[in-house]
Ligand SMILES: Nc1ncnc2c1ncn2[C@@H]1O[C@H](COP(=O)(O)OP(=O)(O)O)[C@@H](O)[C@H]1O
């Protein structure tokens with residue numbers, strides 16, 4: 221890093237809760253990843269977060285405590301990177317851990333925990349957090365928020381691109397080659413979350429490594445039809461969803477209508493559900509997609525990547541081919557969003573979230589306590 225250059229830390233833990241992605245990036249003139257760190261959730265805390273995200277009842281005091289416990293772990297994750305660059309980090313952008321996301325309720329709401337005051341206090345670095353709430357207050361979905369970053373870094377004047385992030389939930393950013401055309405995007409539905417949930421239920425494992433369990437099964441056409449008939453898939457954008465909707469309970473209710481499907485066939489069908497719902501969302505776009513660039517953990521599932529390629533008639537590749545490591549794009553986006561906030565620039569795209577207008581997102585917790 222050249223002297224005087226500013227670096228930012230992005231902290232992201234998605235709905236998969238596979239760990240905290242921490243990334244140190246330089247954003248000017250173009251994003252460059254300087255260092256990365258995957259920080260594990262302590263097992264007991266992860267279990268509590270999972271229960272809370274699944275909507276299990278919990279006391280108010282318990283929730284407040286969980287918020288601070290998670291904040292300490294996010295701070296630890298940031299400190300690992302900050303230690304390598306003392307005094308050189310402008311800010312941390314922390315997404316937090318989503319426990320609830322219902323922007324369409326009245327009133328709309330979304331809750332990310334991981335007390336950012338603790339992150340600022342422990343690291344001594346200005347921390348920006350709580351990015352989704354302002355967009356929701358302005359009538360938006362509060363999600364997805366990464367398209368503005370995708371547009372700033374992965375848009376290409378020579379081709380219409382879709383950036384596909386396959387985390388627990390899958391979301392797309394639509395980047396037209398025409399610079400005058402608006403960037404759009406939305407959550408397409410489940411990415412890995414249902415496959416992960418089924419793997420946990422049937423094997424006690426966090427995910428289906430390389431899609432091998434799915435590959436051992438066969439798609440059950442009637443079950444797939446039942447799953448695809450959920451109204452979320454056909455609903456128009458703007459839209460966003462979460463694992464509180466596409467939950468293990470959602471799956472169990474639908475499996476009840478198809479008793480006796482072999483476990484590996486369920487997994488194969490869930491993989492097909494993700495691939496087809498994503499492909500269908502991309503095919504329905506008004507512009508002709510020329511390339512799909514994939515990031516997020518789903519890019520490591522070769523069965524899913526093959527199913528996507530088969531369902532789409534354009535190249536489907538990792539964002540690595542465009543110079544961005546697919547495992548760190550989302551965390552880098554929150555570093556970028558923190559910078560937007562500090563510069564007084566909007567982080568949302570109203571064409572994506574449906575908000576009434578562009579908004580500066582997040583709450584700023586100054587490094588020195590504001591003194
Ligand atoms: N080798 C792999 N094979 C299959 N799935 C994988 C592999 N590596 C990662 N994944 C999937 O990626 C998920 C994590 O993706 P991630 O982008 O971190 O999601 P989130 O943003 O929800 O945390 C895992 O839960 C798993 O489903």
Ligand SMILES: [Mg+2]
Nearest residue numbers: 234236238239
């Ligand atoms: Mg993750």
